[in-house]
Amino acid sequence: MNNKMNRREFVQLTVAGSALCLGGSGILAFGANPKGSRLISPGCRGTKVKVARIYIGTSGGLWPKPKLDFRKEIQFYESEFAKLKDELSDVEFVVDRLISSADQVGPFKSKLKEADGILVIHLSMGIRSILNEILSVGKPTVVFAVPYSGHGWTGFGALQKQELGARMECMLTSDYKQLAVAIRPFRAIHHLREAKILNVTTRSFTGYANAMKNKFGTEIKRIELEQVLDAYNAVSNSKAKAETERWTKEAVKVVEPSTSDIFKSCKLALALENLLDAEDATVMTIDCYGTMWDKTIKLPAYPCLGFTRLNNMGLGGICESDLRSAMTHIILQGLSGKPGFISDPTVDESNNSIILAHCLGTTKMDGPAGPAAPYKLRTVMERREGVTPQVFMRIGQKVTQAKLVGTDFLPYFTGEVIDAPDIDRGCRTKITVKVDGDVETLWKNWSSGLHRQTCYGDITKELEYFCRFKEIKMVNEAV
Numbered sequence: 001m002n003n004k005m006n007r008r009e010f011v012q013l014t015v016a017g018s019a020l021c022l023g024g025s026g027i028l029a030f031g032a033n034p035k036g037s038r039l040i041s042p043g044c045r046g047t048k049v050k051v052a053r054i055y056i057g058t059s060g061g062l063w064p065k066p067k068l069d070f071r072k073e074i075q076f077y078e079s080e081f082a083k084l085k086d087e088l089s090d091v092e093f094v095v096d097r098l099i100s101s102a103d104q105v106g107p108f109k110s111k112l113k114e115a116d117g118i119l120v121i122h123l124s125m126g127i128r129s130i131l132n133e134i135l136s137v138g139k140p141t142v143v144f145a146v147p148y149s150g151h152g153w154t155g156f157g158a159l160q161k162q163e164l165g166a167r168m169e170c171m172l173t174s175d176y177k178q179l180a181v182a183i184r185p186f187r188a189i190h191h192l193r194e195a196k197i198l199n200v201t202t203r204s205f206t207g208y209a210n211a212m213k214n215k216f217g218t219e220i221k222r223i224e225l226e227q228v229l230d231a232y233n234a235v236s237n238s239k240a241k242a243e244t245e246r247w248t249k250e251a252v253k254v255v256e257p258s259t260s261d262i263f264k265s266c267k268l269a270l271a272l273e274n275l276l277d278a279e280d281a282t283v284m285t286i287d288c289y290g291t292m293w294d295k296t297i298k299l300p301a302y303p304c305l306g307f308t309r310l311n312n313m314g315l316g317g318i319c320e321s322d323l324r325s326a327m328t329h330i331i332l333q334g335l336s337g338k339p340g341f342i343s344d345p346t347v348d349e350s351n352n353s354i355i356l357a358h359c360l361g362t363t364k365m366d367g368p369a370g371p372a373a374p375y376k377l378r379t380v381m382e383r384r385e386g387v388t389p390q391v392f393m394r395i396g397q398k399v400t401q402a403k404l405v406g407t408d409f410l411p412y413f414t415g416e417v418i419d420a421p422d423i424d425r426g427c428r429t430k431i432t433v434k435v436d437g438d439v440e441t442l443w444k445n446w447s448s449g450l451h452r453q454t455c456y457g458d459i460t461k462e463l464e465y466f467c468r469f470k471e472i473k474m475v476n477e478a479v
Helices: 007-014 072-085 106-114 128-137 152-160 178-194 207-214 225-234 237-251 258-279 304-312 323-337 439-444 461-468
Strands: 049-056 092-097 115-120 143-146 168-172 196-200 220-222 281-288 315-316 339-350 353-358 373-381 385-391 398-402 409-419 427-433 452-456 473-474
Touching: 049 072, 049 106, 049 128, 049 178, 072 178, 072 207, 092 106, 115 128, 115 178, 115 225, 128 225, 143 152, 143 178, 152 168, 152 339, 168 178, 168 461, 178 207, 178 323, 178 461, 196 258, 196 323, 196 439, 207 220, 207 323, 220 258, 220 398, 225 258, 237 258, 237 373, 258 281, 281 304, 281 323, 304 315, 304 385, 315 323, 323 398, 323 461, 339 427, 339 439, 353 409, 353 439, 353 473, 398 427, 398 461, 461 473
Parallel strands: 049 092, 049 115, 115 143, 143 168, 196 220, 196 281, 281 315, 409 473
Antiparallel strands: 339 353, 339 452, 353 427, 373 385, 398 409, 398 452, 409 427
C-alpha cells in the first residue's frame, strides 16, 4: 500500500469485521472483538511499515551444505511469513530479494534508505562482505540466523561494537515466529514518526516538542479549550446517550457517578475521538489536573472515560498532559500492539512488589482485538467527582514498565501481576506487581518523576532492539 489513507480509513480497515464504525459510535469500547491484527495500531495514521527483506547467501558456501538450493530456502521462508500474515499485515516489503555478493547491494541502496528497517535472513556461510555493505546504509537492521546457517555469528558480537554494526541486532534461533518479533522495533520507529499528539493545555512545551520532532519525527500540537468545547457541543445528545447506555450496561457496577455525569463523560469521549479525527492525530493528552481544571477554565467533564476509550481503540489517551508518557505509550504500542497503563506507584517490600495505581484504567490491555477486562464506574478518587473506569486487570500476567526520559534514556523493569486490589486507598485502578529483581533496588534507583507506562507482556528484547536503533540508554532499575 503506497497511498496514504487517513486515520479513519485505516482504523476501519484494521478492525474489519466489527459492526461499528468511527465517528462517535463506541467502537471497541467494551467487549467487541474485531478481526484486525493485534499488532496493527490505528495510531499510525494509515501508512505501512516499510521493511527491506533481504536473503543473503553465497553459492560457494559449504554450510549448511554444498549446493544449497536458495530458491527452496526462500520458498520455505515465504511459507513461514504467510503464517504470520496477521501480525505483518501493516508491513510493506519495499525490497524483497536474494543477494549473493556485496556488489549486488549497490543498486538497491536508495530503496534501503527509504525503509524503516532491514531484515536480513542469513542462508549460508561467507556473507560478511554482503552484510557489511548492507550495514553501511546506516538503517536499523536485524539479522535472522537459524542453526546451521553458517559461522558468521562468531563475528556478530564484535561487529555490534564497531561503528558499522552499531544499528545491528541479531536473532540466532530456530523459532520462525521471531521473524514477526524482529520487525516490531521497526514498527515502533515508524509509529513515532507518524504519530501526532494533541495536547490540551496553556502551559509551554515548545522545547520538548522540538526535541521529539528532531529525534523521532513525532508532532505535538497544542489544542485550545475552545476547540474541545466546540467538539463537545457538536456531539449529538442521542449518540452521547447511546454511549452512556453502553458503558453503564457493561459495567460490573456503577458506584458513585450519576447518569448525568456519565452522559457528560461519554459526550466528551466522543468529542475527543472526533478531535483526533479532524486533526489526523493519534494521541490525546489533557492538562486535566492543571490548566484545564481551575476556577476560570474548565472542561465539561473529566476525560478519563474518553482516554480509556481511545486506548481501547489502539489510539492513545494520556493523563495530565504527560508528554513523556505519551511518547512511551506510542513506543510500547508499536512494540507490543497493546496500550500502556499510567500509574502512581507505591512500594511493598514485604512481598518484593510495587503497587501501580491510577484512576484511568484501560479495559483492553490485550489490545483492540483482545478480551475486555471487567470494570466499575467510579469517581476520580482525589476529587470525588467525574467518571472513570476502575479496571480489574488479569492476575498472573507478565508486565513491562518503562518511560522515555528526554531523547536518550529509558528506565524499565518487568514483573508479574499478583493482585488487583479493590480497596479505598489510592487511585481507582490498581495492580500489585511482583518485581523481577529487587524492589528495594528499584525504588533506590527510581528517578525522573512519578508516572511510568506499563503494558502486558515481557517486551524487554523488543525494547533493547528499539533502544539500540535509536541510541537510547536502557537501564533495568530493579537489578
